[in-house]
Amino acid sequence: MTTADTQHVGAAHKTVTVIVDEEPVPGVPQHTTPNEILQLAGIDPATHYLVLVNGRHRESFKDQGDKDITVHERETFVSVFTGPTPTS
Known part of the structure; x- marks a missing residue:
């Protein structure tokens, strides 16, 4: 394995901390x-989908839960509930 291969393998396993619903999610x-x-x-994930929040820009991953994405340290997301809304 070359040094470049070792660096690539290390990058593939790098973890970051992201923010989901204002809570840090490490690892x-x-x-x-x-x-x-x-x-x-x-x-x-069966009842929620994720939305990336970047300033005023929002990127929804509705119906794209298995899409490969690259995340960065301290990126911010919100979860959106898709289940039925109870009525009173």
Whole structure:
């Protein structure tokens, strides 16, 4: 294995801390999926989807939970509930 190969393998396993619903979620692989981030945050991906918040810009991952994404340290996300809304 060359030095370049070793560096690439190390980069593939790098983890970061992201923010989900204003809570830090440490240990998120830099190359991951929205569903994996939700699971690490203790949120059920079957009833939620993730939205990346970058200033005023929002990037929704609705119906894209298994999409490969690259996340960066302290990126901010919110979860959106997709289940039924109870009525009173």
